[in-house]
Amino acid sequence: MNKQNLQSVKVFSPATVANVACGFDVIGLALDAPGDEMELRISHTPGVKITAIEGAKLPLEAAQNVAGVALMAMLQEYGQPDLGIEVSIKKNIQPGSGIGSSAASAAGAVVGANKLLNDHFSPEALVRFAMEGERLASGTPHADNVAPAIIGGFTLVRSYQPLDIVRLHTPDDLWVTVIHPQIEVKTSDAREILKQKVLLKDAIRQWGNVGALVAGLYQEDYNLISRSLEDVIVEPIRSILIPAFHDLKIRCKEAGALGGGISGSGPSVFMLSKGESNARSVADMMEKIYAPLGVDYKIYVSRISTSGVRVI
Amino acid sequence: MNKQNLQSVKVFSPATVANVACGFDVIGLALDAPGDEMELRISHTPGVKITAIEGAKLPLEAAQNVAGVALMAMLQEYGQPDLGIEVSIKKNIQPGSGIGSSAASAAGAVVGANKLLNDHFSPEALVRFAMEGERLASGTPHADNVAPAIIGGFTLVRSYQPLDIVRLHTPDDLWVTVIHPQIEVKTSDAREILKQKVLLKDAIRQWGNVGALVAGLYQEDYNLISRSLEDVIVEPIRSILIPAFHDLKIRCKEAGALGGGISGSGPSVFMLSKGESNARSVADMMEKIYAPLGVDYKIYVSRISTSGVRVI
Numbered sequence: 001m002n003k004q005n006l007q008s009v010k011v012f013s014p015a016t017v018a019n020v021a022c023g024f025d026v027i028g029l030a031l032d033a034p035g036d037e038m039e040l041r042i043s044h045t046p047g048v049k050i051t052a053i054e055g056a057k058l059p060l061e062a063a064q065n066v067a068g069v070a071l072m073a074m075l076q077e078y079g080q081p082d083l084g085i086e087v088s089i090k091k092n093i094q095p096g097s098g099i100g101s102s103a104a105s106a107a108g109a110v111v112g113a114n115k116l117l118n119d120h121f122s123p124e125a126l127v128r129f130a131m132e133g134e135r136l137a138s139g140t141p142h143a144d145n146v147a148p149a150i151i152g153g154f155t156l157v158r159s160y161q162p163l164d165i166v167r168l169h170t171p172d173d174l175w176v177t178v179i180h181p182q183i184e185v186k187t188s189d190a191r192e193i194l195k196q197k198v199l200l201k202d203a204i205r206q207w208g209n210v211g212a213l214v215a216g217l218y219q220e221d222y223n224l225i226s227r228s229l230e231d232v233i234v235e236p237i238r239s240i241l242i243p244a245f246h247d248l249k250i251r252c253k254e255a256g257a258l259g260g261g262i263s264g265s266g267p268s269v270f271m272l273s274k275g276e277s278n279a280r281s282v283a284d285m286m287e288k289i290y291a292p293l294g295v296d297y298k299i300y301v302s303r304i305s306t307s308g309v310r311v312i
Numbered sequence: 313m314n315k316q317n318l319q320s321v322k323v324f325s326p327a328t329v330a331n332v333a334c335g336f337d338v339i340g341l342a343l344d345a346p347g348d349e350m351e352l353r354i355s356h357t358p359g360v361k362i363t364a365i366e367g368a369k370l371p372l373e374a375a376q377n378v379a380g381v382a383l384m385a386m387l388q389e390y391g392q393p394d395l396g397i398e399v400s401i402k403k404n405i406q407p408g409s410g411i412g413s414s415a416a417s418a419a420g421a422v423v424g425a426n427k428l429l430n431d432h433f434s435p436e437a438l439v440r441f442a443m444e445g446e447r448l449a450s451g452t453p454h455a456d457n458v459a460p461a462i463i464g465g466f467t468l469v470r471s472y473q474p475l476d477i478v479r480l481h482t483p484d485d486l487w488v489t490v491i492h493p494q495i496e497v498k499t500s501d502a503r504e505i506l507k508q509k510v511l512l513k514d515a516i517r518q519w520g521n522v523g524a525l526v527a528g529l530y531q532e533d534y535n536l537i538s539r540s541l542e543d544v545i546v547e548p549i550r551s552i553l554i555p556a557f558h559d560l561k562i563r564c565k566e567a568g569a570l571g572g573g574i575s576g577s578g579p580s581v582f583m584l585s586k587g588e589s590n591a592r593s594v595a596d597m598m599e600k601i602y603a604p605l606g607v608d609y610k611i612y613v614s615r616i617s618t619s620g621v622r623v624i
Contacts (some may be wrong), residue, residue: 026520145384159517160525164539166527203515203545205471207522212470213476214523218530227476233515262593 006042008063009115009280015300015308016100017078017270021229021261022121027168028100030148030305031176033139034092037312038067038147040112043084048072050141055091056101066102066121066133067109074110077125078117083242085113094298097180098268103145111309116191126150127165134214139188145264152308154217171220175279177249177257180223180268182296185241187193189273192267194238202232222258222274229272242266255285276301313480315406320353321427323411325420325621327405327612328412328454329488329582334521338469339480340412342460342617343488346404348416349624350379350422355396360384367403368413378445379421379492385444386422389437390429397425406610409492410580415457418445423462438462439477451500459578464620466529482616483532487591489569491560491598492580494608497553502577503578505549514544534586536572541584542570548596561600588613 006151014035020027043049048062048071057155062068071085089107093101110126121129130146143165147155149193153170157163209228217225239262253259256278260271271286272278290297326347332339359372360383366484374380383397400423402483405413431442442458453467455477459467466484492597521540530534551557551574565571568590572583583598585591591613601610 020569023519023523025516026523058592156520156523156527158520158536158540164524166524166536168523168527169530194512197509198512198515200510200545202506203510203518204337206515207335207519208468208470210519211338211468211480211522212476212478213524215480215530218481218527224470224478228470233512248549291475 005197006116006118008039010037010039010311010312011108011112011309012037013111014147014149014305015103016103016145016148017178017260017263018100019234019264021231021259022156022206022213023156024231024234025142025144027154027210027213028144028148029154029170029176030308031150031178031300031302032305034300036108037090037091037110038105038112038300039088041086041118042108042116045084046082047084048075049084049086052088053087053091054089056095058091058095064136065105066137067105069136070106070130070133071109071113074113074121078120085116087112089153094180095118096184096186098185098262098264098266098278099178099180100145100149100264102133102137103149106130107149109295109308110253113222115311123151124165128163139184146241148308150308152303152306153289156214168214169218170306171217171222173275174304175273175276176262176304177252177271177273177279177282177286178268178300178301178302179290180298180300181243182298183243183267186267190238190241192232193311195237198233205232225272226252226258229261232260235261238262238266242269243293243295246268248286250291252282252285257282315586318428318430319497320351322351322624323420323424323621324349324569324624325416325423326595326617328415328457328460330412330576331492331546331574332466332525332544333547333571334518334525335468336518336543337454337456337548338468339525340456340460341466341482342464342620343490343612343614344617345614346612348404348420349402350417350420351400352421352428353398355398356426357396358394360387360460361381361396361398361471363398363399364400365403366401368407370403370407376448377417378449378463379417381448382418382442382445383421383552384435386425386441389441390432390587397428399424400422406492408496408498410497410574410576410578411490411492412457412461412576414445414449415442415461419458419461420621421445427623435463436475436477440475454577460620462620464618465616468526475603480526482618483529483534485587486616487585487588488614488616489564489583489585489591489594490612490614491600491602491620492610492612493555493602494610495555495579498510502550502553509550510545517544537584538570541573543573547573550574550578554581555605555607556601557581560598563601564594564597567593569594
């Protein structure tokens, strides 16, 4: 294929888990599935146009759409006022699920558009553009979903000023099980209930766990990963918003999970496991716990995606 | 040498840097030098006896000496009431320096005695015994000096209940420069000025840096290590106790250091560098800054010890 002639591209943009246990606001990971499918095309009408959205009720107006604002930020920096990009979106990740629905749209849009621009921008620049989508979605331009969606694997946001994203080593045999209870938890509400100050001793415990989790990933030491998946700061507060959270945590570990926590700001809950078989036993346990509750739910079992958004 | 016949042993026990920047209370590292020299002997008089201390004024009574209480904890768990151990200590690490003087005595004592007991105890058990020395020295049985002294390299204390020590990867070409201003900063005072609560946003920044520092060590990414050596919680408070601290930090980085901070609870300040040549330039800069101050000081340049306490 001649690079100059690439006029359209289809991408798959994965769901992501942010706030990986102790790594609140800094550590995220990408799933292989579910994910949104998006098609992007060069257009002769300047600017960004969302032509269609399937699977969710979301605004078509570019300035009100996370994919739209991410692309607008990108085009502004690209600096060719005549350039137009059209995008159509098939949402497979439900908005408000806590597994990076808005991030997937923003990340897919900028990675796809970058293909049409012959990979003009670096992955870190793409993260910056996609963060504008997050700003629209939640009021805060956070990177802990868009970074793993764009870069793949486990990522760590070391700093925002300047933006500093670290791709962490991802052990081969690490799987994720996610349950999405179909209840609404708004990111803004979930953020409001957090305290502005925390005990120094709790913070120390948390960063001990963060350091150990990162070491566990590099050493592929699943026991160490398991011991480190502990959040003493945010989970005790936010978990009250999620039905049967403590039951899930305890019994999923009994079923073979290494550990887990709230995905993003919820309501989804994720569990990490060594190997697919454990991840599926964890899914069965989630079902067993949720089936009697009278709350609708979806369960996903996925490997961790090492690529992030990919062309399909 | 016949193992059963080992009646005495000489060890070298290294200085250590605890509170490695962002890793307050959890990350420590061992130096190759300076270090204490200790000789331990099996004795027919039950219990622990300190026969001599050279180089510092410290109590000879075992129950008042950090090496003594560490050995007493060890012998109690060993459970042979007739067993006696004698120890003589040559202190090369000045008490109160902030580079793990008490930890070196406690660590050297238990590693040496363990040789006399045919390596009966695991390194983690030895850390536990040596922590009793730290309890005597500072009121808190902390592990972030004794762990690197015993295990070597960079260590991370993930948890105390249960004790969980992680040995981190140590890049080959990482060097340490330490300046010890000859002023007194008591660990207990340094601890008292800390606030019990910290801002959540500062804590998040700190654990982002901890995760990135650990990733930098595993990836041997010196730039990432450099960017992560930032402490937004403790250093802003404690650094007021150390003459010319900010000057040291800024100008040592200009001289080639990756970064650094307060060693332990001070007054020593450490800087990490890539390679010996940079570490020596940093030492020159430290001297240049401190020479006009009218404060006595010692400067050390050392590789990171990957072995910890060693038999000599």
